[in-house]
Amino acid sequence: MKNYLNVEEGKNSWKRYVSTTILASVFMLLGSIIYIIAEIIMVAADESGKSYVDFDSGVAVGINANLDFLLSHIMYICWIFGLWIGIRFIHKRKMKSLITANKRVNWKKVIWSFGAFSLLLIVSQLIDVVFNHSDYSWNHVSLKEYALLVLITLLLVPIQTTTEELFFRGLLLQWVSKKVKRPILLAIIVGLMFSIGHFANPEMNKSIILVGLDYIVAGFALTYIAIKTKSLEITIGAHAANNMFLALFLTTDDSVFGSIPSLFKVANTEPVANLIWSIVMFSVFYILCRGKIKKEEAADKDQLIA
Known part of the structure; x- marks a missing residue:
């Protein structure tokens, strides 16, 4: 059985790993910022005035929980996109190589x-x-x-x-x-x-x-x-x-x-x-x-x- 840790595909120097890690992390941070902005907008649009953003938990309180749950995944979509860019263009290999x-x-x-x-x-x-x-x-x-x-x-x-x-x-x-x-x-x-x-x-x-x-x-x-x-x-x-x-x-x-x-x-x-x-x-x-x-x-x- 082949081991996915023994990567033979692409280019995998430590500099490329550092670059991809930073790139993916930046995209994750970008997604988090977009999510927080979306929460603030939802709270501001709430006419009842009872909703607020709990920055300790990172959850908007008082708004539709399903909508907040949906928007929370923006971070992961951005994160995996940044990871894909790094693997595809920095490591020059397929995402599959991270799995098997x-x-x-x-x-x-x-x-x-x-x-x-x-x-x-x-x-x-x-x-x-x-x-x-x-x-x-x-x-x-x-x-x-x-x-x-x-x-x-x-x-x-x-x-x-x-x-x-x-x-x-x-x-x-x-x-x-x-x-x-x-x-x-x-x-x-x-x-x-x-x-x-x-x-x-x-x-x-x-x-x-x-x-x-x-x-x-x-x-x-x-x-x-x-x-x-x-x-x-x-x-x-x-x-x-x-x-x-x-x-x-x-x-x-x-x-x-x-x-x-x-x-x-x-x-x-x-x-x-x-x-x-x-x-x-x-x-x-x-x-x-x-x-x-x-x-x-x-x-x-x-x-x-x-």
Whole structure:
């Protein structure tokens, strides 16, 4: 099985990696500025005078939550566009090279990962509901609002999660792996980069240490899985499953998604329990991924022998 970290296509000097990283980051910043301006315009246009921009959470309070959720993806669209420019014209290679070293992206693997991680999320959430049922309540959303949320989630959340995967576990992981060869150390370095990018999320107000560790566990686990499976296909599916599940089914007062019309509202999220669940889930997911990759490698060997 070819390893996507061993990039053979294009030009990949450290200067080009620096240039592409800066370029993509500038486009991300540009998208963030456009989003903030859009929020300010929406608040200014609100005749009730009750809406405002909460700059701590980066969410416009008092305006249509679905509209705000939709506009928040401007940043990711700009970000992935900047990344594409860098890969295409600075590195002179295809975006696919950030995902796999094979001729084509294995979408079956992406779908498998999405399904497997979704199942783990459902099981873990049902267990939590059994023990903490008083924390969950029906959100009383209208069918129209929820249908719009489903549409936005299906169309845009995969762009958000894939952009993060391509930047952190694609571009940056390929860059760092040129010098760092030990999988665990490599996963720690790039996993921390990914985690730090989430430290500004409002969920951190619950507990800087515990929620921060939760992000670090997720960042390390997904990076390690990408390294061991030699492609981004599995992490793209898992990341999309996680964020889409949260958007469609669970909302909290301190959610990074804002007050979107998810089906259920969670009154109390316990950082310790969340951290434990993350460790358990990613451990189980890694075991599943390892089993799948071993089967694929065995099948490849059988084909070569035949």
